[in-house]
Amino acid sequence: MAGLLTNSDKAEKRAKVVALNEKAMARFTALFEQRLGANSQHAKIHWDIAQKIGLPVFRHEDWHYTPLDKLLKTEYCFSETSLIEQECEALALQIDAYRIVLIDGRYSSALSSIDVGPFQVALLDNQDLLPDAINSEIFLHLTESLAIQPLVIHLAANEIAEKPLYLLNISSGNSDEQAVNTSQYRYHITVGANSKAQVIEHFVSLNENTHMTGGRLTVEVGDNAQFDHYKLNIENGQSQHFAHNDIIVGRDCQVKSTSFLLGSLLSRSHTSARLDGENSELELNSLLLPKGNEIADTRTYLEHNKDHCNSRQSHKVIAMDSSKAVFNGMIKVAPAALKTDGQMSNNTLLLGEKAEIDTKPQLEIYADDVKCGHGATVGRIDDEQLFYLRSRGIDGKSAKHMIIIAFAAELTESIASEELKQAVMKNIRQRLAEV
Template sequence: MAGLPTNSNTLAEKQAKTLQQWQALFTVSRAADAPSAQHHWQEVMRLGLPGRKHEHWKYTLLDGLLAQQFSAPAAVTLNDDTLTAHALALESWRLVFVDGLFNAALSDAQWGPYQIAVNAPHAAPTDLAAVQPELFLHLTESLAEQHTAIRLPAGCQAEKPLYILHISSGQSASLNMAHQRHHLYVGAGASAEIIEHYVSVDDKAHFTGTRLTVHAAANSQVEHLKLAFEAAASYHFAHNDLVLERDARVRSHSFLLGAGLTRHHTSAQINGEGVNLSINSLILPIGNEVCDTRTYLEHNQGHGESRQLHKAIVSDKARAVFNGMIKVAPGALKTDGQMTNNNLLLGRLAEVDTKPQLEIYADDVKCSHGATVGRIDDEQMFYLRSRGISQQDAQQMIIYAFAAELTEALNDKLQEAVLQRIALRLPNAAGVA
């Protein structure tokens, strides 16, 4: 009937209202005067918020996010007891960020061979351009109050990991927005390990926007681990960029085990021969959560190897989304790339949408992709139950076995933290091993 509002108009109004709130936050932020931040904000306005018909958002709707009232983080005071409750007991050099801002009091005073500078965006050193830009990458770049530049000089072998702990808090009346921007440069022949850990102070909702860029110089080695253990009411939007030079070795593992809506991108470029790259992830949405993981990899030079393994354990009415792309450029001969997505559904209404893809523009390459979706095998369950194992313990064994290919690559303390998080999220199907 003419004159009545339509759903599309209602959605458009919500999108406009959200952009207005974000613009207000950008205007009063410390980043607003920086040319780079202004450029990224212009991209946010140009792209706009995606609708339900947008190809890359058809399974990941933003309705809940658009209904929120957004605010800048209020000042929060945390003490050592709060730090102890949330930090992992690791032998490491530690940096702590609270609601997107560096907290010197909770961080270590020294960081070994790592050279670290935390600056306002306008003072940040030049870092990598986005491999595959998207809306929330631009949002984080425009609203991040600080940039952290991390440098490991050529030839340095870091004997301990750099542990970056992000603690976020929520508010009752609005959605706290905290944005983090980090850049890691690992010099030629150097070896680095970096751990990102995201936690919530309590169960209140908050919004985390984060971007990490990693530049691995020739013959360097980088171990990157991300643990996202935030509150179930929260939103987590992240974009990691990896750029590898000749003979670099990089492994990136993401364990996305929290937040009601997660959208996680990993984009990578192989820009030299002899490169070895691994990108792996484990996600575990429960309830009505949505966890969306995306990878985009460019093999721009030949004689390189990449391996990707992405696993999802989906429970209740939750949804997992995977979208992966391997693109082999003309002339990238002898490229060897593999991408696998395996999904385990625990609930009758659990859902997964998967789309692994290849674009190959070179001859003499070896590339493959594949995806599997299934439920707990009845024969496996019968075998375990027939040996006196309870149904809950049998489910636990099957779930942990499904995740083991990823968790066993971690050291004991990190593996324990991941398994405890799985047990916390699936109390009826998994106990602490």
């Protein structure tokens, strides 16, 4: 049958992928040595794991829809860009927050807040023990081993942070055709028992040149704590973005994590979570808005390990032009997690004739007496809705925008900070300008 690969074709392609992976790992090895990773026990441990896992093999199921050929053929280098305060302010969200700035993966004390309120901030050292990955994958370990200045952030027990902690990550591209800048960002946050904190992750590009970003945030939430996390990625249309966040949740907690992925030519964002205490509530949400030929891949992995916990997930995609989106979500319910209530949905709005979504929500349940469900919908703008709005004197473009923004409103309206909400809406409208 036409189109099917013969065994010899498969063997040839498999060999090509192996050779490509070997060359790419050799380049990452040079970066690891340049980073002086061997001097960091933490980096060395993760580099050993990265070498053991290796880059995705031919027809690896988890990477089937995420093309890596261009990335694997690229030579990467570290950069040491410096910014003045005015340049930083032009890129930063105008919000009242404790600000921490990293430029190309390096902490900038000059551009960060002197006063970080109740938060304690320090560089990672060899005495710090960070949690193991909840759901291991290759780019997670590459970021762990290549991040130049990982930060450890602590909020003590019984503390309420009156302002958000704002993590501003600024990556620069270069015009050098020989090597592309790569920036790796690593944060570990502990939130003590009975405390309350809000964290905003913000990824931006300094210029329009190509660059590759790696992001890794791990959070340990103590008993009876409240934690809100927002991620906003608006990097340029030439960038590649790979991120993996982990959240470990204790007893009687309220935790929410929402990602707005509104940039990058190729992005793959994981959020993994583990409910390790009873009576906790968790929300995991995301909004993807790819355009042009962009590919946006988002994945969640959630373990319910204790009883009487609730989780809610809402993942929305607005795919324009010839863009492609991927969603893969997994909920695992352990035998001891009785009275679990876990729900996950993925809703997609296709705006382009060639736009595509590949979605795979999954459940693995090993306990009785639980309530879990998942669902996915894919559709285009409803002609009847459009006709109704136009019959009320609204022009076609404005009517489309109203429907699209209403589709995203479930997530945008839930943003606690008005300044952050306005920043997200501004970027959404900018991306919709051509629709």
